Each structure stands twice: as structure tokens, then as C-alpha cells.
Amino acid sequence: MTNMLLADWNTTFDLAPFDAISDADFAPAFDTALAQARAEVMAIAENSAPPSFANTIEALEASGKGLDRVLSVFYTLAGADSNPKRQELQREFAPKLAAYSSELYGNKALFARIESLWAARDTLDLTPEEARLLMLTHRGFRRSGAALTGDEEARMRQIMARLAELGTAFTQNLLADEAGWHMELAEADLEGLPDFLVDAARSAGREKGLEQPVITLSRSLIVPFLQFSPRRDLRKKAYESWVSRGAMGGETDNREVAAEILRLRAERAALLGYESFAAYKLETEMAKTPEAVRDLLMAVWEPAKAQAERDAARLTEMMQADGINGELEPWDWRYYAEKRRQAEHDLEEAALKPYLSLEGMIAAAFGCANRLFGLEFRALDVALYHPDCRAWEVTRNGSHVAVFIGDYFARGSKRSGAWCSAMRGQAKRPAVQGPVVINVCNFAKGDPALLSYDDARTLFHEFGHALHQMLSDVNYESISGTSVARDFVELPSQLYEHWLEVPEVLERYATHVTTGEAMPRELLDKLLKAANFDQGFQTVEYVASALVDLAFHEGEAPADIMTKQLEILDNLGMPRAITMRHASPHFAHVFSGDGYSSGYYSYMWSEVMDADAFASFEEAGGAFDVERAKALESHILSRGGSEDAETLYLKFRGRTPGVAALLKGRGLAA
Known part of the structure; x- marks a missing residue:
């Protein structure tokens, strides 16, 4: 029988034929595609013709497409609809992919070709985007150890293989604890x-x-x-x-897994000549240094902590009024904060929910995208990987832009959190391809499904990432969409959250799920006035996580991560009734892979920009100002990583923002 992962997909918009793919197809398709990718890389490295941008850099860009296609399908399923077989395959694939990566970056003949192009870059007559791709390719090889030799090169291969295994184990342990x-x-x-x-x-x-x-x-x-x-x-x-997820003992305990990851990352950075993994990781980000990250986080920490402590005193009074003596505990905070919100803002989440249906909030996200960027959404009847999934064709002026897939409901087979991924990124070279983008969330299922305001914000956040993918307009997939600095990638997503707070958006789309009536103006006003409620708590739990992440990667790896975590929080004076948003044993952002390691701060770095960016709309013609929307698309959403992130922001805004707008937006300004 034909393995559809290796066949041509004669499907609508070349979408993966999920109904014709079985778990038994993945291993043979993976092995075949991996061998093909290896052969393609060797052909580039052994090319007898002198190196050129076309036969080396562009050829690398075109290599491995078959492997990318297999993995895009597999990892979509492994994250959003896992099962024992897929988990077994994850464990099998991880070291093989790490070995392939090590072979690629350790290929001396290939690196020599890239080095010669880099040395001659000023004579190659490259376009700005081609020059950017050459720089990123050369930098990526050097940072991956391409210049290492002998024992150091061999050790780097061992480290990367083991890190791949550990990242997979961390994810699967967490999923097991959550599902169990x-x-x-x-x-x-x-x-x-x-x-x-x-x-x-x-x-x-x-x-x-x-x-x-x-x-x-x-x-x-x-x-x-x-x-x-x-x-x-x-x-x-x-x-x-x-x-306690990830720290429940037994085979799924992540504490030693995380500790070993930190040790190996520190060794990896040392092999590459960096004083710490944080220094290595931040070199390519907007922040550049651990010191810059710490300065930002501490500028926010002190006013947030002060607000949280004032709030804790008030909640303790409320608890004691209920006849409960003793200290406010972490499991008390949300209960009494909700009571306080009802008392001070006369706002009950239960009263809000009927106006925040999933269908209404999807329509709101789509409606804002239409007003800002002219996008239209048409439901598609196509085979997807789970009955809960839905798909839309995205068009503009009648022309195809992308396919968008939404997978919104929680289930035991799905890892926690929310994310956006592209099964296929936008590109023009070596061939034109439109993006296929997925938003995955974990909303509670209901009939109808009703969201909290925080859920609705999550939906807008992930759709902001999706817009970054869908509106991408560059030549090369490796620099399209969200392929940007980690502390810049959250700008479009966090910026899009602001449109949920625009009164005319809520007036139109926050309609009662039964009666269809618009949210009463009185309730709408209460909602918006309460937007900054409990920001001390929310900011403290986030910043504490970011500071622990940074400290873990700044110096020598800790022998015991929980002891180190406690030491960091004690030094910060962490309020006793608040815990980290993500304790280390379930800190998937940091330990499931390298993505947000030393980079959890990036949400706040981006928030500095998103507060300033939305202010530019308000200073112009309002939230739907046409010229500002054009500038946002032209300079940020369409450009991917084709230019330096700071350059893109300066083109959009004309200046670099400070932290004042963030503190004001969170209600923490003095």
C-alpha cells in the first residue's frame, strides 16, 4: 500500500491527508525522508563547482523538504493528539534527528563552502534578503559547533543527542502526569x-x-x-x-531530567566559548545579554511585588472574615481574588461567560483581521487529525493567502497550554507555497463552549501568532513568519490581544449565547475597568518564573533544581501565597526543548513593544487606523526574520520603547 507521507498529496491546498495516514506509516516514511535529506546535503557539500549562493545557501534551503513534511504531520499529532505509539516514535526519532543535525553542522566540506561565501559576501551582489539568509546560515553553523574538531566535536554530538532524548522525556513525563x-x-x-x-x-x-x-x-x-x-x-x-506536575515521583519525575538538561547546556556553551548558556542563547536576541534581561525583569518586579503584597493583605482580611485564621495560602488566592473582584467591580466571571462563546470569539478574531488586513475566512470541509479540529481558507481580494486550522478543546491526549505552529511555512523560493497554520488551545468543552476572559485573550494571542505566519511575504521559508528573535516573536501575538479590549469589538461579538443580545454596556464597562485587576499576582508569578529560568542558565548548573529554585525565590522575597507560574519540573517552555530556555523573559520584552505599538494606533486614528495597520503588516507581520528585529520595529514605530508604557498598561505605575 502507498505510504501517503511519501506520496504526492492531491488534496485541497495540498493539506496532509490525515484520514489516509496511520501510525504505522511514520517510521518507514521518516527513515526514507531522513536518508533523502542526508543525500541532498552530501550533494551540496561534495559539489565540484565553486561555492555560490545558489548552489550552497539556496540549495540548503531547498533540502530536506520531504523530511520537513513527515515531521510536520508527526509532531502536530504528537503534541495535540498523542498516544503510546506516537510517544514511542518520539523517543525513537529524537536521537536520530539529533545525529542528523550534528552531521549537518559538523560537515566540514559544507562549512568550508559557507565560510568562503561569508568571506566574499561583499562581492556576491546579494539582495538584502539573500545577505540576511547567508548571515543567519553562517551564524547558525558556527553556533552549532561547526568549527569544533576532535574530542570537542565528538562531545558536542553526544550532548545534542542526549538533550534531544531528555527534552522528549520531559514532555512525555509531563503529559503522563497531566493525563493521569x-x-x-x-x-x-x-x-x-x-x-x-x-x-x-x-x-x-x-x-x-x-x-x-x-x-x-x-x-x-x-x-x-x-x-x-x-x-x-x-x-x-x-x-x-x-x-506538583513533573514532581510526583516515580518514572515520570522530571527533577533529575531538568537538572541533567541544565548541566549539558552549560557544557555545550563552554565548548562554544561562552561563559554561560544564557550568554550563548541571548547573543542572537534583541536583549543580547543576561544583564539587559535582568534589568528589565527587576524594573517590573519591585512595583509588581509591592502591589501583590498590598493585595495579599486585603485577601487575608477577607479570609479571616470568613472565620479562617492563619496565613493566606496559594490555593486561597484565586478564590478570594474572585470575591474581591465581585465586591470592588461588581463583576462575576459567571455573568461574563455567556457573552464569551467560543464561536463569538473566533468571529471576533476573524473580524478584526478583516478590518485591519482585509482577510476573509471560508470554512473548509477537509479531513483533519481530530474531530474537534476545524479549518478555514484565508483569502484577500479573492486570492488565496493561507489555510488556518483551529484545535480548541482540552483532551487527555493533548499537552497542556496553547500554541501556534505552521505545518507549512510561507515561501516563494525555491517554489511558491502558501502557509498552513494551526492554533492549538485547551479550552473546556461545553455545549455551547464558553470562555473565560483569559481564555478569550489566549485565543487572540495565538491568532496573533497565526497572522504573523499567514501574512508573511518573503522568499525563503527558514526566515518566514515567526522565524524571528525569541524576544520579538511574542510582539504580534501580544499586540493582537489589545483588540479584544476595544469596546466596539466586544459590543459586536460578545453576544449572549442564548438570546443573541449584545453585552450590556454596564457589564462591558465593568469588564474594561477590571482589566488590570490582580496584576500584582499575575506579574509576580510570571516574572518569578522568568528570573528562575535566567538564573538556572547564568552560572554553574545546580545539582538540585528545587533547592536552587527555592534559593532564587527567597532572595527575591517571593510573596508566600504566590508560586511560580511554571515550577521547574513542569516548565515545558524551558525544558521540553531549547525554544524558551533563557528566554521566558521574552513575553515581557515583547510586551514593552506591544504596549508602545498599540499606543501608536490610539495616537493615530484609533484601533483600526488604516495606515497603522498597513505599517504593521509592511514592517513586521510580512517581513519574518528577513531583517533584524530592532530594525523592523524602528521602521514601524520610529523609536525604541521604554518600560513606562508596560507598567501603565498593567496598572503598576506609581
Whole structure:
């Protein structure tokens, strides 16, 4: 039988034929595609013709497309719809891919060709984008150890292979802990919970084959449970399980996995001549140095901590008024913060939810994209990897732009969090290809599905990433879309969140799921006035995570990550009733791969820019100012990594922003 992963896809927009692909296809397709990629690289390295941009750099860009296609399908499924076979394949593929990467960057003949082009770059008559691709290719090879030889080169290969294995293990351990825990609720335990949460808990129970409602470790279930359950004992049980993910003991414990990752990263950086892994990692980011990152985080930490401590005192008073003596605990914060929000802003999340349907918020995200960039969305009837997935063709002025796929609901086979990925990136060379972009979220399933305001913000955030992919307009896929500095990649996503707060957007799309009536103006005003509520808490839990990430990678790797984590938080004076947003054993951003290692700060670095960028719309003609939207697309969304991130921002805004707009936006300014 034909292995569709290796065949031509005669499908709508060349989408993967998920209904014709089985798990048994992946291993043989992977081995075939990997061998082909190796052969393509060797052909470039052994080319007898003198090196040129076309026969070396552009040829490298064109290599490995078959392997990319196999892996895009596989890793889409492995992240969003895992099963034991796919997890086994992940463990099998990881060291093989690490070995291939080491072979690629360790190919001395290939590196010699790239070096000769780099040395002669001023004589090659390259376009700015070609010059950028040459620089990135040369830099990538050097930073991957291409100049290493002998024992150092061999050790680097060992390190990269082991890191690939450990990253996969970390992810799978976390998924196992998340899928393996739930708390059944008796009917009496539902007292005080809003209807939307009860419905979601019953749906989660049915998914597990149970008659009782359950709370799982999905954020969309456990956070509202912590907000609304009057049962302090159950809140404590749920909270302690939530923050213990990856540290529950046994085979899925991630503590030693993370410690070994840190040791190997430190050794990797030393082999490459850097004083720390943080110094190595930040060299290519906008921040450039660990010192610049720390300066930003500490500028935000102090006012955020001060606000959190004032809030903690108020919540403690409320708790003691309920007859509970002692200290405010982490499992108390959200419950009393919700009570405080109701008291001070007369705003109940249960009253908001009927106006924040999933369908309405998808329409809102699409509607804003239409007004800003002229994009239109048409539902597609195509085979996808799970019944919950939906697809749309994205067009502009009747021309195809992209395919967008949404996978919105939590399930046991999906890793936690939310993300955007491209199954196929935009490119013009060596062949024209339109992007296929996926947003994956973990919203609680319901009939109909209702979102919290935080969920709605997540939807807009991930769609901002999707726009960065879909509106890309460069020649080469490796610098298209979100292929930018890590501390720049969150700018489009966080910027897009601002449109959710535009009153006319909520007036149009936040309609009651039953009556269809618009959100009452009074409720809308309360929502917007409460936008900065509890920002002390939210900022502290985020910045603490970012500072721990940075400290882990700045010096010698800690022998015990939990001891080191506690030491860092103690030195910061971490408020006792707040914990890190991501404790180290489940800090997937940092330990599932290198993506956000030494880079979790990047959300805040980007927030400095997104606050300033949205202000430019407000200073012009408003949130939907035509000229500002054109500038955003022209200088940022369409350019990918074809220019330096700072250059792109300066072209869009004309200046570099400071931290003041961020503090004001979070309500933390003095």
C-alpha cells in the first residue's frame, strides 16, 4: 500500500491527508525522508563547482523538504493528539534527528563552502534578503559547533543527542502526569460552582468514561475551580496536584531530567566559548545579554511585588472574615481574588461567560483581521487529525493567502497550554507555497463552549501568532513568519490581544449565547475597568518564573533544581501565597526543548513593544487606523526574520520603547 507521507498529496491546498495516514506509516516514511535529506546535503557539500549562493545557501534551503513534511504531520499529532505509539516514535526519532543535525553542522566540506561565501559576501551582489539568509546560515553553523574538531566535536554530538532524548522525556513525563490525575466530585462538591464549570466538569468526566464530574489538570478547568469552589480542602488538593506536575515521583519525575538538561547546556556553551548558556542563547536576541534581561525583569518586579503584597493583605482580611485564621495560602488566592473582584467591580466571571462563546470569539478574531488586513475566512470541509479540529481558507481580494486550522478543546491526549505552529511555512523560493497554520488551545468543552476572559485573550494571542505566519511575504521559508528573535516573536501575538479590549469589538461579538443580545454596556464597562485587576499576582508569578529560568542558565548548573529554585525565590522575597507560574519540573517552555530556555523573559520584552505599538494606533486614528495597520503588516507581520528585529520595529514605530508604557498598561505605575 502507498505510504501517503511519501506520496504526492492531491488534496485541497495540498493539506496532509490525515484520514489516509496511520501510525504505522511514520517510521518507514521518516527513515526514507531522513536518508533523502542526508543525500541532498552530501550533494551540496561534495559539489565540484565553486561555492555560490545558489548552489550552497539556496540549495540548503531547498533540502530536506520531504523530511520537513513527515515531521510536520508527526509532531502536530504528537503534541495535540498523542498516544503510546506516537510517544514511542518520539523517543525513537529524537536521537536520530539529533545525529542528523550534528552531521549537518559538523560537515566540514559544507562549512568550508559557507565560510568562503561569508568571506566574499561583499562581492556576491546579494539582495538584502539573500545577505540576511547567508548571515543567519553562517551564524547558525558556527553556533552549532561547526568549527569544533576532535574530542570537542565528538562531545558536542553526544550532548545534542542526549538533550534531544531528555527534552522528549520531559514532555512525555509531563503529559503522563497531566493525563493521569483527576479529582472526582460528588454532587455536594458542586455547591457554589457556576453552571459553566459544572458542565465542563461533567464533560471531562464523560471523556474519561465516568458518570461523575471531574476536575483535571487542564488550566481551563482547574483555574475556575480554584476561583469558585468554597471547599478549601478540595482547592488545596487540586492546587497541590497542579503545581506538583513533573514532581510526583516515580518514572515520570522530571527533577533529575531538568537538572541533567541544565548541566549539558552549560557544557555545550563552554565548548562554544561562552561563559554561560544564557550568554550563548541571548547573543542572537534583541536583549543580547543576561544583564539587559535582568534589568528589565527587576524594573517590573519591585512595583509588581509591592502591589501583590498590598493585595495579599486585603485577601487575608477577607479570609479571616470568613472565620479562617492563619496565613493566606496559594490555593486561597484565586478564590478570594474572585470575591474581591465581585465586591470592588461588581463583576462575576459567571455573568461574563455567556457573552464569551467560543464561536463569538473566533468571529471576533476573524473580524478584526478583516478590518485591519482585509482577510476573509471560508470554512473548509477537509479531513483533519481530530474531530474537534476545524479549518478555514484565508483569502484577500479573492486570492488565496493561507489555510488556518483551529484545535480548541482540552483532551487527555493533548499537552497542556496553547500554541501556534505552521505545518507549512510561507515561501516563494525555491517554489511558491502558501502557509498552513494551526492554533492549538485547551479550552473546556461545553455545549455551547464558553470562555473565560483569559481564555478569550489566549485565543487572540495565538491568532496573533497565526497572522504573523499567514501574512508573511518573503522568499525563503527558514526566515518566514515567526522565524524571528525569541524576544520579538511574542510582539504580534501580544499586540493582537489589545483588540479584544476595544469596546466596539466586544459590543459586536460578545453576544449572549442564548438570546443573541449584545453585552450590556454596564457589564462591558465593568469588564474594561477590571482589566488590570490582580496584576500584582499575575506579574509576580510570571516574572518569578522568568528570573528562575535566567538564573538556572547564568552560572554553574545546580545539582538540585528545587533547592536552587527555592534559593532564587527567597532572595527575591517571593510573596508566600504566590508560586511560580511554571515550577521547574513542569516548565515545558524551558525544558521540553531549547525554544524558551533563557528566554521566558521574552513575553515581557515583547510586551514593552506591544504596549508602545498599540499606543501608536490610539495616537493615530484609533484601533483600526488604516495606515497603522498597513505599517504593521509592511514592517513586521510580512517581513519574518528577513531583517533584524530592532530594525523592523524602528521602521514601524520610529523609536525604541521604554518600560513606562508596560507598567501603565498593567496598572503598576506609581
